[in-house]
Amino acid sequence: MARDPFATADLEIVGQVTTASNVTLVCGADGVRVVYKPVRGERPLWDFPDGTLAGREVASYLVSDALGWGLIPETILRDGPVGPGMVQRWIEQVRQPVGRPELVDLCPVGEIPEGFREVLRALDGGGRPVSLIHADDPRLRRMAVLDVLLNNADRKGGHALDGADGRVYGVDHGICLHTEPKLRTVLWGWAGEPVEDELLSDITLFVKALPGELGDRLAELITDTEIDALETRGRALLDNPVLPLPQGTRPIPWPAF
Incomplete structure (x- = not known):
């Protein structure tokens, strides 16, 4: 081979x-x-x-x-x-045509493109009011669910890649899997909405697999307490299958891109 x-x-x-x-x-x-x-x-x-x-x-x-x-x-x-x-x-990325927004982007307030969701409004470096937006894309929505499981503390806009193969990828997961709540992400556009049944089925199988070989492999990389916290987050999503609302004073990483 x-x-x-x-x-x-x-x-x-x-x-x-x-x-x-x-x-x-x-x-x-x-x-x-x-x-x-x-x-x-x-x-x-x-x-x-x-x-x-x-x-x-x-x-x-x-x-x-x-x-x-x-x-x-x-x-x-x-x-x-x-x-x-x-x-x-x-990952080779798609080159978007001029004027077409990226998966996560900024746009003038009140000019949100079709197929995008607004996360927040702020002022850009020039003092102009802008909206932070992301695509209303099921591939990206799945990433938002993954970030809840991973307790991702750093989902910046530049960490979501639009692959040339038609898939969406997340990168830069060095500050994930903490035991304490640390979710910081730009993907808040679905906050408070239900998690799809298909994803819940996958999470159910995942939680069942954690005590076996998967848990053994993870134990070589993170602590047992962090593995327990991962299982707890999975079970919490199954018990209350809703994407969480922003918590704390800093729910978005800085910088956002």
Whole structure:
């Protein structure tokens, strides 16, 4: 059987994402493009003291994969040019025509495009009133449910990718899976609305699978307490299948993009 270069080939650094808060490198691996985040390049976070951000990225992928939702690109832990780190398959994105909004975007107040939902109103850098909007897209709605399960503290607009393959992907899950409520997201447009039965069926199977092999794999990446909290969030969604309303003083990450 041929070995997958994603997992085995030497990584060659070809670029760096300079806007990322932690070291984020773009690499080639025998013709395959990947994102590589070395553990050595992580900034310590006082409220995420356990494990590594790379481990949380892989754990988040395992959750998405176990649900069968395919929302997070394949993500593994492996060695690289700067030591062990997270390696994730690169996603080619759709280039939107000029004037067409992205999955998450800004628009002038009162000019929300058809098929989009308003999240909030604010002033842009020039002092003009704008609306934060996101697509009313079932693929993105599924991501909003995933973020509730993951307790995602950092769903920025730029972390939702419109893939050239017709799928929507979420990236940057280094600060997920905390035991305390930390949900911060730009995807509040469905807050208070029911979660679809199809997704609830997937969550039911997921919760049942947690005590088995899935839980064992997660235990290599996050704490047992965090796994218990993940199960609690899953059961809470099944008991009250509604997307939550924003809580606290900072329900949206900053910056939002």
